[in-house]
Amino acid sequence: MNLLIAIPLVALVLTSLLVLLVLLRSQRKRGQPAFLVFLTSMAVWAGAIYFFRSSANTQIAMYWEIVTTFAVSLMAASFFHFSYLNTKRHPPLAVPVAYAGVAIIGLLSLTSLLYTGVDVDKFGYFPIAGPLFILIPLHNYLFVTWGMINFIKGYRKSQDLNERNSFMLIILGVVCFWAGGFSDLVSTLNNNLPPLGLLGSILFSLLATVAVVKYKLLDIRSAVRKSTAYALVSLLVAVPYAGLVLLASYYLRGSRLEALWYVVLFLVLAMILQPLWRWAQGLVDRLYYSKRYDYLQSLNDFSRQIQLFRDLDETSNRLVKLIATLLKAEKVILLFESPTQKKLLTMASFTFNSPGKDIDISLSSDNLLTEWFIQHRRYIEFEEIDTIPLLRTLPASDRQTLEAIATKYLVPLVSSTAELIGIIVLGDKQGSKLYTHEDLQLVISIQNQLAMSMENARLYRDRKYSESALRQSENKLRFMFESMAEGITVIDNRYTILEINQAAANMYGLHKNELVGKPFFSLISEDCRNKLLLYTQNSPNYDTPIMFECQLLTTQGKHFPALLSISMLDDQTDGPRKYVCVSQDISTLKSLESEQRILRDKAEVSSRLASVGEMAAGIAHEINNPLTGVIGFSELLAREDLPEQTRDYVKYILEGSNRVKEIVRRLLTFARQTTPYKTRLDARELIDNTLELRGYVLRTANISVVTDYEEGLPWVSADPGQMQQVFLNLIVNAEYAMKKAHDGGTLTITTRHKDGQVFISFADTGPGMDGDTLSHLFQPFFTTKEPGEGTGLGLALSRSIVLDHGGDILVESNMGTGTTFTVRLPVSRDEPEPGKAGKEVKTAVRPSPASSSILVVDDEAPIRALVAKILTVQGHRVTEVGNPAEAIASLQADSYDVILMDIRMPGMSGRELYARLNQAGPGIAGRVVVITGDTSDAGTRAFLRENNLPFIAKPFGREQLLEKVNEVLGNKQG
Amino acid sequence: MENIDIQKDQVLRSGNEERIWQKFCGFMDLSIDEFMQIQNELLKKQIDYVADSTLGKHIMLGQNPVGVDNFRSSVPLTTYKDYAEFLEDKNDSALAEKPALWGHTSGRGGCFKWAPFMLRTLELHTDMCVAGLILACTEQHGKVNLTGDERVLCIVAPPPYLTGITNTLLVKRFDFSPMPPPHVADNQDFHKRIATGFNLALRNGTDIIWAVGTVLNKLGEKFTESSSGLKLDPGMLHPAVFFRLMKALIRSKMEGRKILPSDIWKLKGLTCGGTDASVYAKRLEHYFGRPLHQVYGCTESGLAALQSWKKKGLVFHPYLNFLEFIPEKELLKCQEDAGYQPKTVLIDEVQVGEIYELVITNFHGMPFLRYRPGDLFRVVESDEGIELPQFDFHARADGLIDLYNIIRLDERTVWEAINATGIKYEDWTAMKDYEDSWPVLQIYIEPREETNTDTLINAIHHHLLKTSPLYLEAITENEKNPVRVTLLKHGTFSRYMQQQQSKGADLAHLKPLHMNASEESLKHLLECNRDID
Structure with a gap:
C-alpha cells in the first residue's frame, strides 16, 4: 500500500472517530446536525478516495469518484450551513442553494460533464476533468470560503474569549483545507505531483472538531508559539548536527575516529540542548510579545524587588500601574482588607486614560464572595457573580459598585494562612479588546506572588503598627507606674529590688537608680519582713494579694507607717517569681487619725460637759430659791441679839449657805x-x-x-x-x-x-x-x-x-x-480699748428714800417674807403677792414705787408680766427690779439687757437687796 | 411594567452551556451546606434591610434579631392577615424600599392578596422560570437545550397575577416570544387567551408549552375527543396549520389511534405548576409526548421550587426565600390549640417520607417573614446527583378533609379516586359533611355521561380502600362507607362560571375550590344546579 492510499484510510478512520466523538461528547447546540453532516461527509469523502485509489478497475473507480464528488460537495455545503448556525445567524437562502448545488453536482457526476473518465498513475487512479469540472471547486471553495468569512465575522463580533478561540481554530482549519485543496488542484493539472489535499482536510476536520467539542483544550496562539519554539530549536540543533554528521561521514568514513566523532557530537548536543532551548524560547517570546516580554522581565524584577518593599502604599501604587501596563487594562484597582472594618477599601488605583485620577470604591468583605475566593483562590469574570450560586448573594450595592466601574475580572489575593488580603479589580482591556488566555494565565501566575508580596507588606505594616502600639502602651504604663502616688516596688524571689517607681523612691529617700539592686529587707521593719516571707513562701493562692500595716524605713533609718500590699507578678514567663509591693505612706493618715481621736475626745468632753451643764442648771435653779431664804434669814438672824452659841450656829449656817451659793454659782457658770x-x-x-x-x-x-x-x-x-x-x-x-x-x-x-x-x-x-x-x-x-x-x-x-x-x-x-x-x-488684731482691762467697777449704794411702796412678786413664800422683812425694817410699805395675776390686780388697785418681781413664776413668766406692766403704763416698767435665780441663763440676760432692767441674783443678801431698791428709788426720784 | 428597569440577561444568549447551567440550574448542584450558607447569608441581609421599615417592625415586633436562631425564636409565624392592613392598600411607605410593581393573587372570599415585588426578586424569579424551561427541555444534567429562540405557548393568568407579570418580564429580559404575546394576551379573557395561543401554536408551531395543568388536560381531552372527526374550519386552511394537521392525522392513522397534541407539535419541553399538575402528569405526557416538568410557586414566594431534569421531586432554590418547614406533628398540635406556635425545622433537617407545611421568609426587601402560604409537601428520595432534599406537593393545608380523626384526604387523593372511576366529568367539589353525626366525604360532581350514583360511590370508596391504608383502617373500625356523591346537572359548573364572570369575579373564583369550598360557593353551585332544566 502506498502512502497516497494509506492517507485516505487514515483520514477515514480519523474522521469516523471524530464523528463518534462529536456524537458522544459534544453539547447539543445549534448547528450540531450540520456539523455532523460535515464530518460524516468528510469521512465518506476520505473513504471514497481510498476506495477510488485502490479500485480494482476503472468502472469501480468511476463509481467511487462519483461518491467522492458528492461527498466533498456535501461537506462544503454543510460546512457553510454550520457556519451560520454556529455564529448564531439565521441561515439565508444561500444555504438551500448550497445544498441544491450538491444535488446538481451529484447529478452531473453521473454524466461525463464533470469527469470524462479516470486514469491510473504512480499514485493510483486519478480523475480526468470534464468540461464542467470547474463547478466542483467553484462550489466547494465558494461555500467553504463563505463559511470562513462567516467565522471571521463571528470572531470579530464575539466578546467571548472561548468562542473566539473556537472560531480561530475553524478558520485555521479552512486555511489547511485551502492548502490541501490547492495541492489537489495542482496534482490534477500536473500528474507528476501527488495530491495531498486529504492531509489538509484531515487537519481541517481535526481543528473544527476540537473547536466544537472542547475549544478550551487548545489555545491556538500558545500552540503556535510553542510550535515555533520547537521548530526553531529543532532547526538550530538539527541543521548543525546533520551538517557535522555529513561532514564526518564524508571525511571520516571508515576511520576509527568516525564512531568517536559521533559520540562526541552526541555529547555536545546533550550539553547544549537545554541552554539552546531556553535561548530559543526567549527569542520566540521576544518575537511574539515584544513589549510584553520586556514587561515580563520587569515583572520578574519587580517580583524580586517587591520582597524588599516595606511601604504598603508604595507597593500598591507600583503594583496597579504595572498590572495595567502588562495587561493593557483600562483600569486596575487594588482593594485591601481593612483591619478595623468588615470592608475591602481602595488601596491604590490606576486609570489608563486618567493616570492621576484615583478611583475610590469599597466592597463589603463579610459575605460569601470572600469565602468563595478563599476556597477557590481563582479569578472570576464579573458575569460569574450572577452565575455562580454562592456569589449571587453579593449585596446589590457591591454589585452596582463593580458594575459602575465596568469591572471585567476580580482577582483575589489570598494569603498563605487562607485569608483574603485583597482583590484586584480589572477593568476592560484598552481599545475594547478582549483579554486573551495568555493575559489570564499571566494573572494566574502573578496572583500568588502578588498575594505573598502584599501579605508581607501588610505584615510589615501591621508589625509597625503593633510596635508603635506596644511602645505607646509601654509608655503609658510607664507613665502610670511613675505617676502613681503609691510606691510600687518589684522584687525578685531573692527580695532584691528590680524596679521601683518615683513615689517609692521618695518614700525611701533615695534615687531610683540607687535603690534598684538593693535588698528590699533593708527598707522594711522586721515585722513586715516576716509577713512578706510568710506570703512568698507559704501562700498557695497567689491570686489574692495580702495587705497589712507595717513600718518602713527610709535609707536614713527613719521609720514611717505604711500600708503594704504584696502580690505575685504573673508576667507569663517561666522565669523566677517576682512580687509587686505597693506601699502607701500612712503617716498623714495616722496623724489625722490621732487628731480625730483628740477631736472625738473633745467632743465627748463637750458633750459630757453639756449634759452636766444642763443638769447643773436645773439643780442650781432649784437650790437658789430655798438658799435665798436660808442666807437671807440667816443674815437677819445674825443681826439679832442672840446668845453667842446661837450666833455661832447662825454664822455656821450662813457660811455653809454661802459655800453652797458659791458652788451653785460655779456650777451655773460652768454649765452655761x-x-x-x-x-x-x-x-x-x-x-x-x-x-x-x-x-x-x-x-x-x-x-x-x-x-x-x-x-x-x-x-x-x-x-x-x-x-x-x-x-x-x-x-x-x-x-x-x-x-x-x-x-x-x-x-x-x-x-x-x-x-x-x-x-x-x-x-x-x-x-x-x-x-x-x-x-x-x-x-x-x-x-x-x-x-x-x-x-x-x-x-x-x-x-x-x-x-x-x-x-x-x-x-x-x-x-x-x-x-x-x-x-x-x-494675739488681738483690733485696736486697743483703753481702760477696760480687768477692773471691776462698783456702783455706790445711794441712801434709800423714806417710806416707799414696794410690791414683791414671787411664788416662793420664804423669799417674799425675807424681802418684806428687810424692806419693812427700812420703813417701806411692802405688799406681797404670790403670782403674776395677783400682781396685776394689786397694781390696778394701787400704785407702787418699786416692783420686785421673780423672773420665773408659774402661770405667767416674768417677761410676760413685765410686758403687762409696760402696757399698764411706762412709768411702772421703770420701777421694776427683777429677782432671778440664774443670771447665767442667756435668755434671762438678754431680757435684762434689752429692757435695761436692774436685777438681784438669788441667793441675795440684805445689802444687795437694799442697794438695788435704793437705786431704783433714787432713779425714780432723780 | 414598561417602566421597570429590569436587567437584560446576557448569559442565555451567549450559548455557553456551562455558564447557562450554572446560572439557572446551578442551585441543584449545591451541597446542603452551601445551600444553607446562601440561605443564612441572604437572611442576615434581609433582617437588616427590613428591620427599620414599618411593616418589618410590625411583623418582627420591633425587634432586630441577630442570627437565624434568634430570628426564628423571636418572630412569630404569620399569615396574610398580619400584612393585610399594609398591603391591601399597596402602601409603599411601609416597605423597606419602593417596589418595582405590585401583583396579586386570589384570596378566600373573593378578595385579592396584594404583594409588592422588588426588582431583584423579579430578576431572580424570572431566572428561575428560565431554569424551569431549561429543565423541562432536558433529561440530562448540564445539557442546555434552550437557546432563547424557542416558541413558547403560554397559557397563564394575566397581570397583575404573577404568572402574567412573569410572561411580560421574560420578554423584557430574555427576548422570549411567547404565544400569545403579552400585549395581546393581557387584554383577553382566559378562554380567548387559550384560543389565541392555541391558534398561534398551530400556525407557527411551538417548542415549549407552559400552562396550568387543568388547561393542558382540557386541551388534550379536546384533541382526543374532537380529532376522531376532523372538522375543517377556515383557520385550518392556513398552509402551516393544514400541514401540521395533515401530518398529525397521517401519523395517528398509521398508529391506529386518535390525534394527540404530540402529533402536531414536537415539543422540547412541557411545564406547568399548580396543585393539579401531578394529578395529570402521566396523562399530559401521553397527550403531549413529553414528560411534564412541574414547578412550585406562589405570589408571596415567587417561583420557589422546580423539578430536576429527571422530572421527579421538586428542588427548592435558595435565592428568593428562607425556607422553614412545620412538621406534621406540629400541625396537629395547632389543630388542637389554635394559639399554639408550631416549631419549624430547616431544609437540612427534613426527613424523607414526612409531610411538612412550608414557611417562607422573603429576601431582597420583600415583606413576607415566616409566612405560611398554606402548602404541604412530602419529602421524597433525592435523585442521583442531587444532594438537596426533594419534595412532592402534597396538598393545600386548608384543602384537607378529615374523617374520623384518622383519615386526612387531600385534593389529589380525591381527584385520583374520581379519575379511577373512569367517569368523564366536567368538574367536582368535595367537603366534609355529617349524617347522623357521622362524618362523610360529600362529593358534588357534574358528569359528562350517564352514570349511577351508587356505582360512583362504590368505585370511589373501593379506590380509597385500595390506595389509602388509613382509610382502610378507619372504615374497618367504623364499618361505614363515608363517601357520598351528588350528581350535578350538565352545565352546572358552566352556569356557575358564567354567573361569576358576569359578577366580575376573578379567575380563581370562577369555580368553587375542589376541597372545602365555602358555603357561599356551594350554595351558589347548588342554585345553578337547581336552575338548570
Whole structure:
C-alpha cells in the first residue's frame, strides 16, 4: 500500500472517530446536525478516495469518484450551513442553494460533464476533468470560503474569549483545507505531483472538531508559539548536527575516529540542548510579545524587588500601574482588607486614560464572595457573580459598585494562612479588546506572588503598627507606674529590688537608680519582713494579694507607717517569681487619725460637759430659791441679839449657805458658758489684778510669786472676767499643789509671744503629776484634791474658756519637779480699748428714800417674807403677792414705787408680766427690779439687757437687796 | 411594567452551556451546606434591610434579631392577615424600599392578596422560570437545550397575577416570544387567551408549552375527543396549520389511534405548576409526548421550587426565600390549640417520607417573614446527583378533609379516586359533611355521561380502600362507607362560571375550590344546579 492510499484510510478512520466523538461528547447546540453532516461527509469523502485509489478497475473507480464528488460537495455545503448556525445567524437562502448545488453536482457526476473518465498513475487512479469540472471547486471553495468569512465575522463580533478561540481554530482549519485543496488542484493539472489535499482536510476536520467539542483544550496562539519554539530549536540543533554528521561521514568514513566523532557530537548536543532551548524560547517570546516580554522581565524584577518593599502604599501604587501596563487594562484597582472594618477599601488605583485620577470604591468583605475566593483562590469574570450560586448573594450595592466601574475580572489575593488580603479589580482591556488566555494565565501566575508580596507588606505594616502600639502602651504604663502616688516596688524571689517607681523612691529617700539592686529587707521593719516571707513562701493562692500595716524605713533609718500590699507578678514567663509591693505612706493618715481621736475626745468632753451643764442648771435653779431664804434669814438672824452659841450656829449656817451659793454659782457658770464678751486687754495687767485678788492667800501659804513679763507683749482679745477666772483657777491649783507638797514654793508666771500667739505660763514647784493624772487632767469632776476641797470642774472649765477664745492650755509636768500650765491665746488684731482691762467697777449704794411702796412678786413664800422683812425694817410699805395675776390686780388697785418681781413664776413668766406692766403704763416698767435665780441663763440676760432692767441674783443678801431698791428709788426720784 | 428597569440577561444568549447551567440550574448542584450558607447569608441581609421599615417592625415586633436562631425564636409565624392592613392598600411607605410593581393573587372570599415585588426578586424569579424551561427541555444534567429562540405557548393568568407579570418580564429580559404575546394576551379573557395561543401554536408551531395543568388536560381531552372527526374550519386552511394537521392525522392513522397534541407539535419541553399538575402528569405526557416538568410557586414566594431534569421531586432554590418547614406533628398540635406556635425545622433537617407545611421568609426587601402560604409537601428520595432534599406537593393545608380523626384526604387523593372511576366529568367539589353525626366525604360532581350514583360511590370508596391504608383502617373500625356523591346537572359548573364572570369575579373564583369550598360557593353551585332544566 502506498502512502497516497494509506492517507485516505487514515483520514477515514480519523474522521469516523471524530464523528463518534462529536456524537458522544459534544453539547447539543445549534448547528450540531450540520456539523455532523460535515464530518460524516468528510469521512465518506476520505473513504471514497481510498476506495477510488485502490479500485480494482476503472468502472469501480468511476463509481467511487462519483461518491467522492458528492461527498466533498456535501461537506462544503454543510460546512457553510454550520457556519451560520454556529455564529448564531439565521441561515439565508444561500444555504438551500448550497445544498441544491450538491444535488446538481451529484447529478452531473453521473454524466461525463464533470469527469470524462479516470486514469491510473504512480499514485493510483486519478480523475480526468470534464468540461464542467470547474463547478466542483467553484462550489466547494465558494461555500467553504463563505463559511470562513462567516467565522471571521463571528470572531470579530464575539466578546467571548472561548468562542473566539473556537472560531480561530475553524478558520485555521479552512486555511489547511485551502492548502490541501490547492495541492489537489495542482496534482490534477500536473500528474507528476501527488495530491495531498486529504492531509489538509484531515487537519481541517481535526481543528473544527476540537473547536466544537472542547475549544478550551487548545489555545491556538500558545500552540503556535510553542510550535515555533520547537521548530526553531529543532532547526538550530538539527541543521548543525546533520551538517557535522555529513561532514564526518564524508571525511571520516571508515576511520576509527568516525564512531568517536559521533559520540562526541552526541555529547555536545546533550550539553547544549537545554541552554539552546531556553535561548530559543526567549527569542520566540521576544518575537511574539515584544513589549510584553520586556514587561515580563520587569515583572520578574519587580517580583524580586517587591520582597524588599516595606511601604504598603508604595507597593500598591507600583503594583496597579504595572498590572495595567502588562495587561493593557483600562483600569486596575487594588482593594485591601481593612483591619478595623468588615470592608475591602481602595488601596491604590490606576486609570489608563486618567493616570492621576484615583478611583475610590469599597466592597463589603463579610459575605460569601470572600469565602468563595478563599476556597477557590481563582479569578472570576464579573458575569460569574450572577452565575455562580454562592456569589449571587453579593449585596446589590457591591454589585452596582463593580458594575459602575465596568469591572471585567476580580482577582483575589489570598494569603498563605487562607485569608483574603485583597482583590484586584480589572477593568476592560484598552481599545475594547478582549483579554486573551495568555493575559489570564499571566494573572494566574502573578496572583500568588502578588498575594505573598502584599501579605508581607501588610505584615510589615501591621508589625509597625503593633510596635508603635506596644511602645505607646509601654509608655503609658510607664507613665502610670511613675505617676502613681503609691510606691510600687518589684522584687525578685531573692527580695532584691528590680524596679521601683518615683513615689517609692521618695518614700525611701533615695534615687531610683540607687535603690534598684538593693535588698528590699533593708527598707522594711522586721515585722513586715516576716509577713512578706510568710506570703512568698507559704501562700498557695497567689491570686489574692495580702495587705497589712507595717513600718518602713527610709535609707536614713527613719521609720514611717505604711500600708503594704504584696502580690505575685504573673508576667507569663517561666522565669523566677517576682512580687509587686505597693506601699502607701500612712503617716498623714495616722496623724489625722490621732487628731480625730483628740477631736472625738473633745467632743465627748463637750458633750459630757453639756449634759452636766444642763443638769447643773436645773439643780442650781432649784437650790437658789430655798438658799435665798436660808442666807437671807440667816443674815437677819445674825443681826439679832442672840446668845453667842446661837450666833455661832447662825454664822455656821450662813457660811455653809454661802459655800453652797458659791458652788451653785460655779456650777451655773460652768454649765452655761456665756459667750465671751471679748475685749482687747493686756494679759500682764489681768495677771497682776488676779494676783492682787489672791495675793494675801499666797503670802500666807508661803508661796512666792515671780513674774517674768516680756516687753511689748501684744494684747489679746478676751473676756476679762472669764480669763481672770482661768488665771485664778491656775494660781489656786498651783497654790494647792505647793502647799500640799512642800507647804510652800515658788509660782513663776511668765509671758511670751511667738508666731501670733501669747503664751502665759504658770509654773509651780509642786510635786508634779504622773502620766495617768495628766491624761485625765481636763476631765470634768476629775480632781486630785481631797473630797470637799475641789469640785473637779476648775480645769475643765478653764480649758473650755480658753478654747472658746481660740487658744489652748498646755501642761508640762515632771514628777518631783513641778508642773507648768501654759495658756496660749491668739494675739488681738483690733485696736486697743483703753481702760477696760480687768477692773471691776462698783456702783455706790445711794441712801434709800423714806417710806416707799414696794410690791414683791414671787411664788416662793420664804423669799417674799425675807424681802418684806428687810424692806419693812427700812420703813417701806411692802405688799406681797404670790403670782403674776395677783400682781396685776394689786397694781390696778394701787400704785407702787418699786416692783420686785421673780423672773420665773408659774402661770405667767416674768417677761410676760413685765410686758403687762409696760402696757399698764411706762412709768411702772421703770420701777421694776427683777429677782432671778440664774443670771447665767442667756435668755434671762438678754431680757435684762434689752429692757435695761436692774436685777438681784438669788441667793441675795440684805445689802444687795437694799442697794438695788435704793437705786431704783433714787432713779425714780432723780 | 414598561417602566421597570429590569436587567437584560446576557448569559442565555451567549450559548455557553456551562455558564447557562450554572446560572439557572446551578442551585441543584449545591451541597446542603452551601445551600444553607446562601440561605443564612441572604437572611442576615434581609433582617437588616427590613428591620427599620414599618411593616418589618410590625411583623418582627420591633425587634432586630441577630442570627437565624434568634430570628426564628423571636418572630412569630404569620399569615396574610398580619400584612393585610399594609398591603391591601399597596402602601409603599411601609416597605423597606419602593417596589418595582405590585401583583396579586386570589384570596378566600373573593378578595385579592396584594404583594409588592422588588426588582431583584423579579430578576431572580424570572431566572428561575428560565431554569424551569431549561429543565423541562432536558433529561440530562448540564445539557442546555434552550437557546432563547424557542416558541413558547403560554397559557397563564394575566397581570397583575404573577404568572402574567412573569410572561411580560421574560420578554423584557430574555427576548422570549411567547404565544400569545403579552400585549395581546393581557387584554383577553382566559378562554380567548387559550384560543389565541392555541391558534398561534398551530400556525407557527411551538417548542415549549407552559400552562396550568387543568388547561393542558382540557386541551388534550379536546384533541382526543374532537380529532376522531376532523372538522375543517377556515383557520385550518392556513398552509402551516393544514400541514401540521395533515401530518398529525397521517401519523395517528398509521398508529391506529386518535390525534394527540404530540402529533402536531414536537415539543422540547412541557411545564406547568399548580396543585393539579401531578394529578395529570402521566396523562399530559401521553397527550403531549413529553414528560411534564412541574414547578412550585406562589405570589408571596415567587417561583420557589422546580423539578430536576429527571422530572421527579421538586428542588427548592435558595435565592428568593428562607425556607422553614412545620412538621406534621406540629400541625396537629395547632389543630388542637389554635394559639399554639408550631416549631419549624430547616431544609437540612427534613426527613424523607414526612409531610411538612412550608414557611417562607422573603429576601431582597420583600415583606413576607415566616409566612405560611398554606402548602404541604412530602419529602421524597433525592435523585442521583442531587444532594438537596426533594419534595412532592402534597396538598393545600386548608384543602384537607378529615374523617374520623384518622383519615386526612387531600385534593389529589380525591381527584385520583374520581379519575379511577373512569367517569368523564366536567368538574367536582368535595367537603366534609355529617349524617347522623357521622362524618362523610360529600362529593358534588357534574358528569359528562350517564352514570349511577351508587356505582360512583362504590368505585370511589373501593379506590380509597385500595390506595389509602388509613382509610382502610378507619372504615374497618367504623364499618361505614363515608363517601357520598351528588350528581350535578350538565352545565352546572358552566352556569356557575358564567354567573361569576358576569359578577366580575376573578379567575380563581370562577369555580368553587375542589376541597372545602365555602358555603357561599356551594350554595351558589347548588342554585345553578337547581336552575338548570
